[in-house]
Amino acid sequence: MKKEIVLDDQKVTYTLRTRRNARHIRLSMYPGGEFIVTVPPYVQKSTIETYVHTKSAWVLKHLARLKQLPKPLLRKNSRAEYITHKQAALERVTRRLAYFNQFYNLNIGTVRIKNQKTRWGSCSKKGNLNFNYKIALLPDHLADYIIVHELCHVGQFNHSRNFWNLVGQTIPDYKILRATLKKYQ
Ligand SMILES: [Zn+2]
Numbered sequence: 549m550k551k552e553i554v555l556d557d558q559k560v561t562y563t564l565r566t567r568r569n570a571r572h573i574r575l576s577m578y579p580g581g582e583f584i585v586t587v588p589p590y591v592q593k594s595t596i597e598t599y600v601h602t603k604s605a606w607v608l609k610h611l612a613r614l615k616q617l618p619k620p621l622l623r624k625n626s627r628a629e630y631i632t633h634k635q636a637a638l639e640r641v642t643r644r645l646a647y648f649n650q651f652y653n654l655n656i657g658t659v660r661i662k663n664q665k666t667r668w669g670s671c672s673k674k675g676n677l678n679f680n681y682k683i684a685l686l687p688d689h690l691a692d693y694i695i696v697h698e699l700c701h702v703g704q705f706n707h708s709r710n711f712w713n714l715v716g717q718t719i720p721d722y723k724i725l726r727a728t729l730k731k732y733q
Contacts, residue, residue: 551585553597555604560611564596573599577610580619618731630663630681637661637684644695645677648718654702668694668729671701686732693725 549564562583573596574586587596600607638661645656657676661683669679677698683691696719704711715722 553600555601555608558608560607562600575600575603575607577607577614578619579614579617581611581615582619583607583611627663633681633684634661637679637681640684640691641677641679641695644692645699648692648696648699651718652699652703652714654699656699656702669698671698671705673705675702677702690725690729690732693719693722693729696722 551562551564553560553562560583562585565584565586566589567586568589570586570588572588573591576584576586578584585596585600638659641659641661645659649656655675657672657674659677659679661681662678664678664680667680668683669677671677679694679698683694686694693715696715700711700714704714712722719725
């Protein structure tokens with residue numbers, strides 16, 4: 549449940565989570581600025597707010613820092629989230645593969661969207677391509693880089709100089725994008 553609280557004149561949004569096995573109020577913050585307050589059942593709203601207020605300096609300091617960092621997209625992998633984004637991911641990947649393959653003209657196998665923890669995409673020797681459903685949540689330029697990367701593996705099944713040259717033909721700034729993408733993991 550989304551809640552709002554004013555700490556030191558600043559409006560702060562947090563997610564309130566009730567957990568049966570929680571023994572006390574717990575505050576957690578994540579890159580991107582997500583702030584979660586976990587509480588045991590039956591804790592009063594006023595108790596929660598008072599507790600957060602006593603920690604306000606600490607909360608504000610860390611939230612300010614964490615807001616600068618991109619959300620780590622590969623962190624959560626719930627089934628529900630996968631179902632929610634799978635179709636959008638498939639549509640995006642299919643559309644952009646068709647677009648870039650006008651240039652490369654490679655023989656693409658089956659394209660699938662997967663719920664993977666650590667990878668954005670993969671390519672099999674047969675040219676079947678798998679993509680992480682979280683590609684649906686990325687900005688266009690990063691999604692395109694991943695799509696072209698896997699597409700180029702159909703032509704070059706390695707990370708050789710030839711492979712990177714192939715990628716660079718449609719994504720000239722792939723080195724920067726690759727570095728940016730690492731920040732999302
Ligand atoms: Zn690769």
